[in-house]
Structures are given as C-alpha cells and as structure tokens.
Amino acid sequence: MGAASNSTFDYDAELSRYYQHLRAAMDVQPDDTVLDIGCGTGQTTREAAKLATQGSALGVDVSPAMVTRARQLAEGLHNVRFAEADAQVHPFEPEHFTLGVSRFGTMFFADPVKAFTNIRRALAPGARLVQLVWQGSDQQEWVAEINLALAGEIPEPATTGAFSLADPASVDGLLTSAGFVEVSVTEVREPVFYGVDADAAVNGVLALMMTSDLLTRLDAEETEQAVARLRSTMVKHTSTDGVWFDSRAWLITARR
Template structure:
C-alpha cells in the first residue's frame, strides 16, 4: 500500500461504505451500469490500448474496458480493500489488474497508459488539481480521459426522492451537502474545466448524460437499500428515532411513482467528461 493523503475517504471506503458497496456489488452496478457504454464510447478504446480505471470499485467498468482493449492491459486503482477483493474475485483476464492506492499520489509509471476512465470515482479527491495532474502523468502524449461524475441531484428523479426524504430533517442535513463537496464536487462544468486545465489537460468537454438507475425490485426493497446507502444511513444516525422513521416513511412514499416493470427505476444525471493530454 502506498501513501494515502485522502485519509477521510480511505477510512470511509475501508469501513461501512466500502463493505456495503462490496457486499452489494450487483445492486450498485444496477444503479450505475447505464453509464458504462457512454464512458467506453467516449474513450474511443481500441485493441492494444493500455487503460487506467480510477476509483474502479468492484471493477465492472474495468473488466469491460479490459475486454474491449485486449491484448492491451487494464489497471484499476481504488482506496477500498473490500471492493478490490470483490473486483479481483470477479476478474478472470490476466491482462486486468488492480492496485490499492490513492490516485492523488500513487506512483504510476510515467507515460504508461493511453486512456484514463472513471465511473463516479473522481469526485472525492482531497486536492483535485493535484490528483488529476498525477493521473495525467500516467498518460502517454496524446492520451485521453473519459469519466462520468454527478451532475447534481436537483432536477433529477433521484433529486425528487431526496427532496421528499429530507423534509423531516433539519435544513443542513442533506445527503449530498449544499457546498458542492463530496459526490457533487464536480457538478459545475466550469469547475471541471478549471480543475482539468490546471492539471494539464486540454480540449476539456462536458456533456449531459442521463441513464436509468435501478434501485430495487419493488418500493420496499429500494427504500431499504437507499436507507442503508452510506450518506443516507449517516443522516439517519444523527437524528432521533421518530425523525428517522419519518424520513424512512417519506422515502418509501417518494419511491412509489417510480416502480414499474418489476423494478424501481430512477433517471439519474451525470456529466460525461472528456479531455486529452497537452
């Protein structure tokens, strides 16, 4: 294990958060897999490419990239030991490898990769400019990057559910925060361009990308899963039992309009971001 500067995230992703994602890998893939094809197409992968997947988690996108670029190599990096264990257990290809590390400071081999990918794994850096600059150094000249990051939940179907769910909570207790930190740190495309330009990337482009996210097979199942999701679970732990029950009831009712065709389906919103090395 190399140096970690993002200690808060390392603690979360090696504690409850990481364990929950690893234990529910198929469910989280059902939430996020609708973005896979857009990311892979934006990256313009070709056989023989060498790929780096940042914040690879349970490794679904890493494996898909590995299949697309064989016989090229794919390296997934993540802070979470539980999720990396799941990724390794699900990976058969010898050309797909994983490493536990902090992408902000990990000593990647310079100019060793053609493409950097990420599916919601780049929003949590302690110092985004430093992190993306370190990632850029791993790319060869003319290397390219494609990633998805949260566009923000306001105006999305997930945002509608969050809004209903948080009404019983004090105003400051929101799952994604109002200051743009955490999951929504790259919700502003102007900030994305500023960060990536400062890190040495050029031709930075952002495109809205929506996808259906499956949160459960029915309302009760989806409410239980969302209630156990780290940000929501944390907020529920901060309030009294009556308030927590009110939040859970509100969450359940807010999900009802989205149950159809044997699942609870919410339309999620992301930015699909592409850039190249200078």
C-alpha cells in the same frame, strides 16, 4: 453517489444506463493500456480488459472491500489487475497508460489539481481521459426525493463530495491547470436504478452513507416514520422494471 456503509448497494445496477455512454466514449482499442480511476468492483476495468485484447487494464480504488471483490469478479481474465490505491498520490509508472477512464470516481479528491496532475503524468502523450461525473445536486431527483422522505426537506445545492465537479467551467479550468487539453463536457441524462421493487430499493438506500447521516439525527420513532416515508417514495417510483429516479451527469473528455 457517496460511499456505501456496506456492500448492499449495487452501483453497477444503479448506473447501468450510464454505462453505455461511458463504454462508447472510452472506445477501447485492442492495444490500449487502460487506467480505471475509482474502479469500485471493477466492471469498467473488466470491460476494458476484454476489449484491450493485446493490452491491459488496471483498476484502482481506495476501498479494500471493493478491490477484493473486483479481483474475485475478474478471475480468469489474464490482462487485468487491481490495486488498493489513491489515484491522487499513487506513484503510477510515468507515461504508461494510453487511456484513463472513470465512472463517477473522480469527484472525491481532496486536492483535484494535484490528483489530475498525477493522473496526467501516468498517461502517455496524446492519451485520452474519459470520465462521468454528476451534475449539480439540484439536478438529481434521487437527492430531492430521498432527502424529502428522510429529512422532510430538499437540501441546498451541494458543491462538494459527489457534486464537486458539477460546474463545467470549473472542470475545464481544473483539467487545464493539471496539464490536459481538448477538454469537452457533454450532458448525459439517464435514470438510475435503485432495486427490483420498493423493498429492495429501501434496503439499498439504507446502506448508503448519505442515508445513515440523515437518520443519525432522528430518534427511534422518527426513524421508523422516515423509513416508512422512504418506502412510499420507492413505491411511487416503481415501474414494471424496477425503481428508477431521474438524474443528470456530465461526460468529460480530455487529452494529455
């Protein structure tokens, strides 16, 4: 998803079903040196560090708040560290990392070729890059339902922001241009979690930037009606284990 306006939204919970796919594809080895791109609060980085018992993991993110929280959650892990850094331009140690990973953290680069070229330089020869990215916005139930509730319409398919890497052919060309080989794109379809109940889901969604952007166009009465519609939507998607929406992603692997 897009960036949150505050820390209320729990991305780790939202993406819990996807994480199992990423974890398996990462296949972290004991001596790996791992770079986690767009690490957020560091779940993937911590997991990598625990598996790389003779190696280490570095998580980078542009959000100071996320990096601060990641450091707090990683206290006690000796082989993990975090940096507030933009992977697009950060001067990583050349050919240092044996594995690059990202859980929905690579879609927001202003210059993707430049960014992935910089990441490729940081990877050792033969190192793998494993990432999850969203498929098109028209493949995401959460996009349609939230926009219907708050704006009364489903938006035109987006090709920027969270969905900038939605086209497999473009991704292949992009990574190849950046110097990667053996590019593979595999579909993954899992539901995303929005809260334990409708109220929690509404509160979480209201913290998202995409929601605030929609609501700024409305007056007070319209906002109240929109939030009521949003709650009805969350009720409709509530099951015994919380509020879930269908979604689709790509698991992309490549080699340096």
